[in-house]
Amino acid sequence: MTRTLLTSLTILLASALLVASFGCAAAQLPDTGPGSVTAEIADLFEGGSCDDIHSLTQREPFRQVSWMMTDADISEAEYRVPAGDSNRWTDWKPAEITFEEGTSYNARIILSEPTERIEVRGGENLHRAHFSFDSRVTGRVPAQRGSLCSSGDSHPWCVNSESPAGEAPKDLITRRRDWGAIDPERICRDAAMPTRVSFHHTFMPGDDGDDAARSIRQIQAFHINERGWCDVGYHFLIAKNGEIFRGRGGANRPGAHVRGQNRGNIGVGFIGDFTAEPPTTEQVESAVRLTRWIHTAFDIPLTRDAIRGHHEWPGQSTGCPGELMNGDVDRIAQIVEQAGLEVPVNIENRN
Numbered sequence: 433m434t435r436t437l438l439t440s441l442t443i444l445l446a447s448a449l450l451v452a453s454f455g456c457a458a459a460q461l462p463d464t465g466p467g468s469v470t471a472e473i474a475d476l477f478e479g480g481s482c483d484d485i486h487s488l489t490q491r492e493p494f495r496q497v498s499w500m501m502t503d504a505d506i507s508e509a510e511y512r513v514p515a516g517d518s519n520r521w522t523d524w525k526p527a528e529i530t531f532e533e534g535t536s537y538n539a540r541i542i543l544s545e546p547t548e549r550i551e552v553r554g555g556e557n558l559h560r561a562h563f564s565f566d567s568r569v570t571g572r573v574p575a576q577r578g579s580l581c582s583s584g585d586s587h588p589w590c591v592n593s594e595s596p597a598g599e600a601p602k603d604l605i606t607r608r609r610d611w612g613a614i615d616p617e618r619i620c621r622d623a624a625m626p627t628r629v630s631f632h633h634t635f636m637p638g639d640d641g642d643d644a645a646r647s648i649r650q651i652q653a654f655h656i657n658e659r660g661w662c663d664v665g666y667h668f669l670i671a672k673n674g675e676i677f678r679g680r681g682g683a684n685r686p687g688a689h690v691r692g693q694n695r696g697n698i699g700v701g702f703i704g705d706f707t708a709e710p711p712t713t714e715q716v717e718s719a720v721r722l723t724r725w726i727h728t729a730f731d732i733p734l735t736r737d738a739i740r741g742h743h744e745w746p747g748q749s750t751g752c753p754g755e756l757m758n759g760d761v762d763r764i765a766q767i768v769e770q771a772g773l774e775v776p777v778n779i780e781n782r783n
């Protein structure tokens with residue numbers, strides 16, 4: 433999040449405090465436009481929130497609120513919304529927990545009517561949550577873990593997901609079966625030859641809590657259950673310790689990571705919030721190895737034009753992958769440069 437945006441949020445918060453007429457003071461979020469916006473509640477309530485109730489207001493009405501948490505128990509989180517036009521609230525209702533593994537949780541709230549205001553309480557460390565608001569319901573029935581391919585059937589996903597085209601070497605990546613991926617119910621769009629690469633930070637979660645595979649499962653669950661996508665949006669994910677995970681099967685299957693620019697675009701998601709801290713040394717080193725392999729496997733040039741940060745593509749309204757990845761110090765340029773310096777990886781052993 434940029435300093436300018438923070439400043440405008442502060443101004444908006446100050447004006448929202450003046451006009452709050454009931455309940456706790458509401459924070460006014462910036463105009464969202466269509467689709468989803470992410471709010472960092474910690475930025476909005478620096479002094480702590482009112483009686484542990486987090487009150488949020490948006491100009492654009494929303495139907496869905498979702499968030500991910502690591503190292504926090506939000507199983508008791510509840511919400512309420514204004515009841516009609518009067519200055520009353522609905523009863524508190526439980527948020528829907530769609531992923532729970534250890535102390536990692538995903539939660540969502542799907543509203544029957546659009547609202548501009550919601551209050552949330554009862555979850556541990558909710559003040560650290562990054563909430564995502566959607567003007568329409570994108571969530572769907574939570575996917576069940578299990579492999580479509582275990583039965584050995586001829587489902588197109590089972591046939592195509594293990595296609596040798598674009599399969600990275602086993603010693604470079606952790607395969608889907610080894611991190612416990614959910615197999616999608618359907619194939620993710622038509623194949624296209626990759627010609628470009630995009631780097632992202634996951635932003636939420638901003639850390640993997642030293643259990644990277646769990647975080648990858650959490651992100652995949654969020655993308656399927658909350659975003660409504662067929663699979664995790666990225667083709668590859670890089671954990672804090674440098675471990676590289678296979679995301680969406682087949683790098684030639686379009687991902688879901690850059691609005692309107694997914695065709696032929698390989699998405700690499702770094703676990704982290706690079707507005708707050710830079711990528712780890714291990715992540716950068718792994719990105720060099722992965723970029724070198726992508727260059728070799730798909731003949732994608734090692735240039736800053738072909739390999740970009742998410743926000744550098746046309747039409748994006750995001751700061752991803754964060755100022756500490758792609759700001760005054762352009763770590764993407766460093767990764768691209770280093771990928772061209774070392775001996776290319778041997779792709780003969782790719783599976």
Ligand SMILES: [Zn+2]
Nearest residue numbers: 632633742752
């Ligand atoms: Zn991104």
